[in-house]
Amino acid sequence: MGFYELFFTDIMMGKEESKRVVEEFLAQYGDKHRHFGHGVFHGAINAFVFALPFIALHAILEQKPLKYVLLHFFYWLITSIIIGGLISEFV
Numbered sequence: 001m002g003f004y005e006l007f008f009t010d011i012m013m014g015k016e017e018s019k020r021v022v023e024e025f026l027a028q029y030g031d032k033h034r035h036f037g038h039g040v041f042h043g044a045i046n047a048f049v050f051a052l053p054f055i056a057l058h059a060i061l062e063q064k065p066l067k068y069v070l071l072h073f074f075y076w077l078i079t080s081i082i083i084g085g086l087i088s089e090f091v
Contacts, residue, residue, distance in 0.1 A: 036085040043084025044077065051076035
């Protein structure tokens with residue numbers, strides 16, 4: 001998607017050369033990072049960036065023990081890893 005975004009304006013303006021360059025590049029390299037391990041990596045990052053802050057904030061405000069934070073975080077970590085891997089592999 002990052003490579004496609006470089007040429008987005010030209011493609012929207014109807015420049016066929018830009019469209020051809022993007023199609024050739026994606027035909028050759030489009031599936032390079034589309035494997036389960038890559039999705040697992042992104043799922044783990046998302047769990048740390050999105051789930052952990054919300055769980056930790058809730059635990060601090062409600063004065064919950066560390067066990068609560070770890071239990072809920074590991075649930076979201078495992079779920080995000082599995083979903084990230086499946087999306088990257090099959091979608």
